[in-house]
Amino acid sequence: MLLEVRDLAAYFFLDEGVLKAVDGLSFDVEAGETVALVGESGCGKTIVALSLLGVVPSPGRVVGGSVRFDGVDVVRASPAELRRVRGAGIGIVFQEPGAALNPVHTVGRQIADVVQLHRGLTKHEADAEAVRLLGEMEIPEPEKRAKAYPHELSGGMRQRATIAVAVSARPRLLIADEPTTALDVTIQREILDLLGRLQRDFGMSLLIITHDIGVVEEMARRVMVMYAGKLVEVGDAERVFRDPRHPYTRGLLGSVPRLGGGRKTPLVGISGVVPDLLDLPPGCSFLPRCPLGDASCTAVFPPLEPVAGRLCACYKVHDAITT
């Protein structure tokens, strides 16, 4: 097992109170598999990614649980161990293409820096490797592009460059946090294809964090649905999307217009608003918006239990099965 996360909790300590961004997440990622973490903005999924690397920004921090990567517990690791994990163990690609790129250095130099650091190549070798990697990312004229600055590249190319930096140290796990959200539809396709190809060629595991169901269907074998800091449904992507059990997953799938899904009819959607993570009531956080919930859902957040071949955190779904 490449990555084992148990009861991960990351809180933000603000003047207004404690914001529970991640509250008891447990999941595994095997070597070579693609897993998707799905949720809307404000559910804490980006903080999950940052927790895996030990880079949660203050005033937040990981307050509990463990993240075992390749034998090292990232939550309790020393700075030296963490440096080994970051880059060479786990790489990360963010949403804004180019936000991860330093605007005052050329793209080639940034890739070369990582390669030199983690793979011990000389400067010459690193520069050549940078050009090679850019070519692998299907960037045309990589020698020219390596000398370019981030602002001279288009959004799609910047994202490819960011991916090149992330994979240049040959990480075993690549985290992609909303890698295609800020890009045009045609470019999205290309980036997803690229990620898939890299995953196969390098044998990496891929953890894709997104709110876009279409992206998940494309790329992931397994999916984890997140709501208000907790997982509510986990299982095979195909099964979960064909037959969603948790009311949030159902609502989410009903909110997304799909091509061929109907004309001029209102979308099903989910009523209400995403909850404020500062002010979560006890019990199930989805209750205010849930068509199935009632008073029995107010005591404790439901645990993930196996239902119909996947895990689901909903009392009503379990009750329906067992009665």
Add this chain to the structure above:
Amino acid sequence: MLDSGLTHATRWALLPGAGHLLLGRRQRGVHLLAYTVLVLGVLAWRWDRFVHALTSTALDQWVAALFLVASIAGAVWFSVWDVRRLARQAGEPTRGKSPMRIAMRRFRANSLAVASVYVIVLMYLVAILAPLLAPHDPSSIEHVMETRYLAPSWSHLMGTDEFGRDLLSRAIYGARVSLSIGLLAMVVAKLIGTTYGAIAGYFGGWVDNVMMRAVDVVIAFPTFYLMLMLVGVFEANIVVLVLILGLTAWPGTARFIRGEFLSLREQEFIESARSIGLPAPAIILRHLIPSALSPVLVSAAFSVAGMIGAEAGLSFLGLGIRPPTPSWGNMVSAGQDALLVAWWVAFFPGALLATVLIAFSLLADGLRDALDPKALMRRYL
């Protein structure tokens, strides 16, 4: 019952602060009460002078006495009005928190900033009430040989200067000069600068180009030498100094406001205002200026400090307010020669200057932190 409780509070509101305390608004109640007590205390302590001042022909005496009366009346009026307003609102549905209220709350949580407000208000109060408060006549010279360079004592809390004049009284009158010039010069600079910059920034294009080139020309003048020149030509009284300081400082504000407006103009809520058909003056006044106001407020606070410092510097060099009219700047200058013999002559005005400058800087810092727009948005996930 709620109703009778409220009418009860309203009646008590005639004593400033009491009404608020009854309604549970402790902070405001205490402030009002303390202010009233302070002012009444001054009135009681200086009753004779007050009566004399009311009937005096000297303008500043009369203003001081009037201010005292107006102050008390104002406190009473505000107390009643505010209690009535709060009583009315108790029945209404909960109002949201405007960005200004949120900023005020954050400001109040900053103790240094709040303390500096107290210091500043106190200083300005003392300055306005100078004729009533000053223990001695700041310009009277008698028995010079016996009274010169006396060290600080109970009869002369800050000692005396080379002419035997009481330094505390001179410092109090000096406060009038320094503090009023500082405030008024800032107002002049901000008013002109904001209007000018707003027009340039809103219309953009060639209007902006022409107006900004004019500003470039003004900025290119070496300010200091310009001030020297103007002071040489005109007699250096308060009005002249206010104008000189204000007219040399407005271009900085103009440039800044113009930049803010140019960027704000593209913001979608401004486009929204245009799209509903709001005419340009309404857009500027109702939408653009309030949004640009926060940084202007902060820079205004810093600017007062700068103006006070500038006046002090000019007076110190003999180019601003000339003796015998006291200004903290020229008092420090006069004390320079006697530094080894009578340290207090330069020390106290200098300390007062330092205090007021630090106070305004802390105030500006506090305003800047409180008005920080990033605090409104919480998007970290």
Add this chain to the structure above:
Amino acid sequence: MPSRPDALLEVRGLRIHFPFGGRWFGRRGWVRAVDGVDLEVRRGEIFGLVGESGSGKTTLGRAVLRLVEPTAGAVRFDGVDILALGGRELRAARRRFQIVFQDPYRSLSPRMQIQSLIAEPLRLHHIVPEDGIETRVLELLGLVGLEPYFMHRYPHEMSGGQRQRVAIARAMAMEPDFLVADEPVSALDVSVQAQILNVLLELQRRVGIAMLFITHDLAVVERIADRVAVMYQGKIVETGDTERVLDHAEHPYTRRLLAAARGVR
């Protein structure tokens, strides 16, 4: 192209070119944001305008309301050439066509209460007398599905979806015949997007308002638009009934978009 009697908005040969580069008097070149566009939106229909970033769709959306001055071409609203209108006439004409912006976090003035935001157009155009304003504001809030207590809130106290509803209510306050919706759901959460789309569909059903719906999402366009135009680099490459364009796309760019949106599966 002859105009139909039910054409509410007619755009002919619209060009919007922005200069770039060069100092005061020289110009290095022109950005052709909109490069010769013909377009027609009929009464009561939702017209989808689809394109990727840089296609010019946002500029076009602004230009038909004259929030951006066109370089060439004609824009006629209900027969009236709005490009020829003077200041006051234009402001009066603005009642009939309105816009909802993409970013609900920036399109509402942060210092105004919701009731003031919605009442602003009511007062400006004297749509109801002063004592009727509160009632009308409550009606408009109800139209977009917001509870009355939101009246006293400030924008920063509300979520993105709620703010977008306020933006729609503010636009509808003037009872316009035509609404430009510029990517109105792109900045919102998925579950909230559905709510806002439903609000817009409901508006068309109840009030019969015509809309120019600008988006990059073909699935949204399929769901909500009656007719659609595809825009690429400042030009419209394909127009037609939504079903025809999506099922039988003719232009290669449209086909590429559809292929990308549908995925490999």
